[in-house]
Amino acid sequence: MLYPIKFYPIYKSKVWGGNKIKALKNENNIPDKCGESWELSGVEGDVSVVKNGFLKDNTIEEIIEVYMGDMVGDKIFEKFAYEFPILLKIIEANENLSIQVHPDDATAEQRHNARGKSEAWYILETLHNAKLISGFNKNSNFAEMSDLIKLKNLETILNQPLTKPSEVYYIPSGRVHSLGKGNLIVEIQQTSDVTYRIYDYDRTDRELHLDLASDVIDYKKTEKLTEDYSRNPDKSNKILKNSNFTINYLPVMNSLEKDYFNIDSFIIYYCIKGELIIKYNNKTETLKTGETVLIPAALKNIVLIPKTYTEMLEIYLEL
Numbered sequence: 536m537l538y539p540i541k542f543y544p545i546y547k548s549k550v551w552g553g554n555k556i557k558a559l560k561n562e563n564n565i566p567d568k569c570g571e572s573w574e575l576s577g578v579e580g581d582v583s584v585v586k587n588g589f590l591k592d593n594t595i596e597e598i599i600e601v602y603m604g605d606m607v608g609d610k611i612f613e614k615f616a617y618e619f620p621i622l623l624k625i626i627e628a629n630e631n632l633s634i635q636v637h638p639d640d641a642t643a644e645q646r647h648n649a650r651g652k653s654e655a656w657y658i659l660e661t662l663h664n665a666k667l668i669s670g671f672n673k674n675s676n677f678a679e680m681s682d683l684i685k686l687k688n689l690e691t692i693l694n695q696p697l698t699k700p701s702e703v704y705y706i707p708s709g710r711v712h713s714l715g716k717g718n719l720i721v722e723i724q725q726t727s728d729v730t731y732r733i734y735d736y737d738r739t740d741r742e743l744h745l746d747l748a749s750d751v752i753d754y755k756k757t758e759k760l761t762e763d764y765s766r767n768p769d770k771s772n773k774i775l776k777n778s779n780f781t782i783n784y785l786p787v788m789n790s791l792e793k794d795y796f797n798i799d800s801f802i803i804y805y806c807i808k809g810e811l812i813i814k815y816n817n818k819t820e821t822l823k824t825g826e827t828v829l830i831p832a833a834l835k836n837i838v839l840i841p842k843t844y845t846e847m848l849e850i851y852l853e854l
Contacts, residue, residue: 537605537831539820540598542583544827545573550738553629555719556658571626574613574827575803577619577726587820594617595829605833608799610854614634617788620852621780623803623827624722625659632714633735634668634689639708639753646747653779654724655762656704656714657848659807665717668693670710670757677749680733684745689734694761696760703762703774703782709753721805723778723850726776771811771849783849787811791839795830800851809845814838822847 544560556572557565565572568704575595576583582594590598596617604612609685633710637643637652644650656667672694686798693711698718701763706712711733714720731744731751764774764784769791771783795802795835804813812825815837822828830837839845 536816537602537833538588538597538818539815539822539834540585540596540829540831541587541820541826542575543586544828545576545583547571547573550740551628551630551716553627555627555629556625559625559719560741569627571624571774572628573747574623574625574805575619575829576622579621580727581728583619594730602831604835606831607777607801608832608852610799611801611832611852612852613812614673618726620726621803621850622722622724622726623805623850624724625825626714626720626722628714628716628718628720633738633741634693634713635710635713635730635732636748636752637708637727637731638729641673642751643727649729649730650725650727651708652725652727652729653705653707653777654722655705655780655782656706656777657704657721657723657807658698658700658718658769658780659721660700660719661698662717665698666695666715666761667698667704667718668695668711668715669673669704669760670694670712671754672756674756675754677752677754680752680754681745684734687737689779694757694760703764704760705762707753709751710838712754713765721848723780723782723848743769775776776853779852781851781853785849786845787839787841787845787847789841792837794835795832795837796835798851798853799831799832803848803850804828804830805848806849807846807848809829810842811845812840812842814840
């Protein structure tokens with residue numbers, strides 16, 4: 536019988552990492568300058584491993600191979616087979632990340648035999664004057680962008696909004712972007728690790744990919760930066776829905792029954808704050824701040840029982 540599954544986070548040191556993930560997770564095996572915690576991953580070479588229950592120490596690929604549609608949903612299994620289609624990360628930017636762009640599915644398939652990469656950022660914490668980059672503040676082109684990179688003035692034509700907790704930014708493939716110093720975020724993205732770096736703030740030890748990036752960039756002015764959403768308690772509040780993922784904001788104040796009979800998908804919960812009990816088949820699993828759990832598609836009815844007021848992201852895929 537399937538159950539809510541937790542995974543060992545995959546921690547990654549980064550030149551721009553810090554110690555906020557270490558504080559959030561409160562674990563001893565977290566490296567210094569930890570920039571990313573891959574909470575749930577099907578990326579080759581970084582496939583998540585189960586940490587609880589009778590499936591412990593199996594990979595997400597192995598349990599999909601056994602349980603197929605019962606694990607991920609029938610339509611999702613037909614399309615993605617053993618590859619888990621969503622990558623969930625916690626990212627800390629203690630310094631600016633590179634300015635970069637990701638290709639779409641068609642380009643990534645042609646060039647890298649991989650999937651494209653669209654992503655969304657939920658802002659967990661910010662330091663004073665933290666910002667990010669999302670698209671152009673005017674219509675531009677490759678020649679102008681290249682000239683400004685040489686002059687180290689690329690940011691002058693890019694949107695640089697100040698960030699605050701609970702904001703959500705959607706970054707579709709083709710959009711130039713960067714996470715700025717002082718942000719701690721949850722990143723929800725397609726299962727892909729294809730990144731084209733355009734500018735890396737004078738770091739000299741990492742390759743740039745301006746030629747590869749040139750024809751995948753959307754050079755038009757970006758009008759919409761953040762996603763609007765409601766914050767009604769004990770309800771799934773829609774943040775974002777597209778062909779790659781659906782993201783809801785789910786605040787739980789009272790015992791809440793969740794009925795997923797109409798959703799042919801796994802469900803991912805990321806706990807933003809608080810703690811609750813997930814009741815399923817007369818059994819229970821706990822979820823607390825900073826943790827991620829995967830609800831298999833076969834678990835169509837669960838009850839969320841908060842120990843204290845709890846805020847979560849509810850993530851799935853509708854095909």
